[in-house]
Amino acid sequence: MMTGMERLKAAINGTAADRIPVFCNLLDQGASHLGLPLKEYYANGENVATAQLQMREKYGYDNLWSLFYVGKEAELLGCKRIIYANDGPPNVGEMIIQKLDDIAKLQVPDDISDHPAFQEELKCLRILRREAGGTYPICAYVTATMTLPALLMGMEHWMDLLFCGPADLREELLKKCHAFFVKEVQAYRDAGADLLLYSNPFGSTEFVPMRYLLEHSMPWIEKDIAAAGTAGMVYYCGSARFNKVIDAVFQRTGIGAYYLSPLDDVAEGKQIIAGRALCCGTINDIRMIDWRPDKVRQEVKRIVLAGKPGGKFLFGSLLMPMAIPEENIRVMLEAAYLYGRLEEGGGANG
Amino acid sequence: MLEQIITAYNEAIFDTDRERALSIVSQAAEQGFSPEDIVFKLVVPAIEQMLASVSSNMDANLAQHFLTSQIAAEIIDQMIPRFKTAPEIVGTIVIGTSPGDFHGLGKRIVIGCLKARMIEAVDLGLNVPPERFVDAALEHGAQVIGISSMMVHTARGDNGCRAVRRLLQERGLEDRFRIIVGGAPYRFDEQLYRTVGADSWAENAVAAGQIITDLIREVKS
Structure with a gap:
């Protein structure tokens, strides 16, 4: 039986494999798995690593996560207040940048690996690396320079600064976010992360017009990738559609994997990628809360059959809401394993 | 010209x-x-x-x-x-984000679009308890309650739109107000608004203007 890493490499290289790689992104579910409240669960990196390893073992999918919650990046930049819920991901409860003067005060840590807010993630990564390094790809989440300000000042105020604010302050903030991004990628790679989900809603035409994207977002995407390298980078727009930008991003950065929105047309995405990179088709996991198992199965089949021909395809979820019934998670995975099976000799992946 | x-x-x-x-x-x-x-x-x-x-x-x-x-x-x-004469106000909405939700952008875009339609929007801010939605709607003589949620659990949670619907039922106010919801989870599940007890939803803030206008007319008719 192949490991997740072997399946992923086979999909990237277009070589033989038993099935397509299947990524199932369970984060908050780890707390229920261990029977802990979310706050207690995320207080200790050992909890997160244990749950990640056990859930992967239980369901048989191909990846592991070092991400606790997206607001962690704000904590690394000074946020002291995270709000916990019982039924969903922790939320940033205090914006570090409350007024424009705060931009000058924003400090990028010299070494993220030494930062107190990174220590539990580091602990988690060490355990994942020790237990599953080289066998199952360890994923980390990095917010792109152009999007990170939304975590620091709120999307509303970032849009204000971006479109209506002083250009010099905007540039100053973006430069600091870029410096943070580069250090964060380094810290994750040093700690053993194999894949970096490069999250950038501002790299989607659902957020900004194509012309703006090419003139303003793209230069920062290029700077991010030029500084951090393409190794393990996965382009993702936080569930926003981005088929229209794939070609430009590929040509200007060389990023080798594209994690589509569930609302993107998978077949179109594959056609645009045209074998140059890995295409990741995703299921609408918000609908999975209410779908009956038959409908889940049908959707997985639709996505996999649209993406699998010609190979270089991965099936995955987004960050799955806690409210999805466990039965639907199982059905999704069983269907992905079934429909994602590849012919002996690996023809479909080649 | x-x-x-x-x-x-x-x-x-x-x-x-x-x-x-x-x-x-x-x-x-x-x-x-x-x-x-x-x-x-x-x-x-x-x-x-x-x-x-x-x-x-x-x-x-x-x-x-x-x-x-x-x-x-x-x-x-x-x-x-x-203006030579003050424009006629079409109606009033009270609008805020659901409890636990701190994403204010969608609400702000809606408010701007409503101004253009001469609809008065009372901004209740972020992380608004269900009682506040109902009390403010009564206080301001609103026809519509708008609840914005950007996260799945804040859209579906018992404390959000579902609780506002429950309060309207308990207080016998369902004929006086309509509830509209919006935000990312509703875009990924177009029937979710029904699940949480809203009367309508809008895919985006610009579309919300027309839908809210229609809801106001419905209440006033």
């Missing part, structure tokens, strides 16, 4: 160029267009145009919605005091 101005204004909005859009409005005022013409022939049709583009072209996006709404709100605030 007006057509040229409208075209130039719409182009500026689509290019997300705020300065150019505001400068076109200033030129229109200098050329003698009345505040009423600027609002009802330039700014409001630009919102309608945006709505039409949304349904036909994915390139009409969040940034354009944001700017359309912000510029509209800015211009309307400047122009209304200069």
Whole structure:
């Protein structure tokens, strides 16, 4: 039986494999798995690593996560207040940048690996690396320079600064976010992360017009990738559609994997990628809360059959809401394993 | 002349160029267009145009919605005091984000678009308890309660729209108010608004303007 890493490499290289790689992104579910409240669960990196390893073992999918919650990046930049819920991901409860003067005060840590807010993630990564390094790809989440300000000042105020604010302050903030991004990628790679989900809603035409994207977002995407390298980078727009930008991003950065929105047309995405990179088709996991198992199965089949021909395809979820019934998670995975099976000799992946 | 101005204004909005859009409005005022013409022939049709583009072209996006709404709100605030007669207010909505939700952008875009439709929007802010939605709707004589949620658990949670519906039922107020919801989870599940007990939902803030107008008329009829 192949490991997740072997399946992923086979999909990237277009070589033989038993099935397509299947990524199932369970984060908050780890707390229920261990029977802990979310706050207690995320207080200790050992909890997160244990749950990640056990859930992967239980369901048989191909990846592991070092991400606790997206607001962690704000904590690394000074946020002291995270709000916990019982039924969903922790939320940033205090914006570090409350007024424009705060931009000058924003400090990028010299070494993220030494930062107190990174220590539990580091602990988690060490355990994942020790237990599953080289066998199952360890994923980390990095917010792109152009999007990170939304975590620091709120999307509303970032849009204000971006479109209506002083250009010099905007540039100053973006430069600091870029410096943070580069250090964060380094810290994750040093700690053993194999894949970096490069999250950038501002790299989607659902957020900004194509012309703006090419003139303003793209230069920062290029700077991010030029500084951090393409190794393990996965382009993702936080569930926003981005088929229209794939070609430009590929040509200007060389990023080798594209994690589509569930609302993107998978077949179109594959056609645009045209074998140059890995295409990741995703299921609408918000609908999975209410779908009956038959409908889940049908959707997985639709996505996999649209993406699998010609190979270089991965099936995955987004960050799955806690409210999805466990039965639907199982059905999704069983269907992905079934429909994602590849012919002996690996023809479909080649 | 007006057509040229409208075209130039719409182009500026689509290019997300705020300065150019505001400068076109200033030129229109200098050329003698009345505040009423600027609002009802330039700014409001630009919102309608945006709505039409949304349904036909994915390139009409969040940034354009944001700017359309912000510029509209800015211009309307400047122009209304200069109207010959005060415009008639169509109705009132109280609007906020659901408990545990700190994402205010969608709400703000909606409020800007509503201004252009002469709908008074009472901003209840972020992380609003269900009782506050209902009490504020009564206090302000609103017809509509707007609840914005950007996260699945804040959209579906027992403390959000479901609780507001429950309160309206318990207090016998269902005939007096309509509930509209919006935010990312509703875009990924178009039937979710029914699940949480809302009367309607809007895919985006620009579309919300028309739907809220219809809900107000429904309550008033």
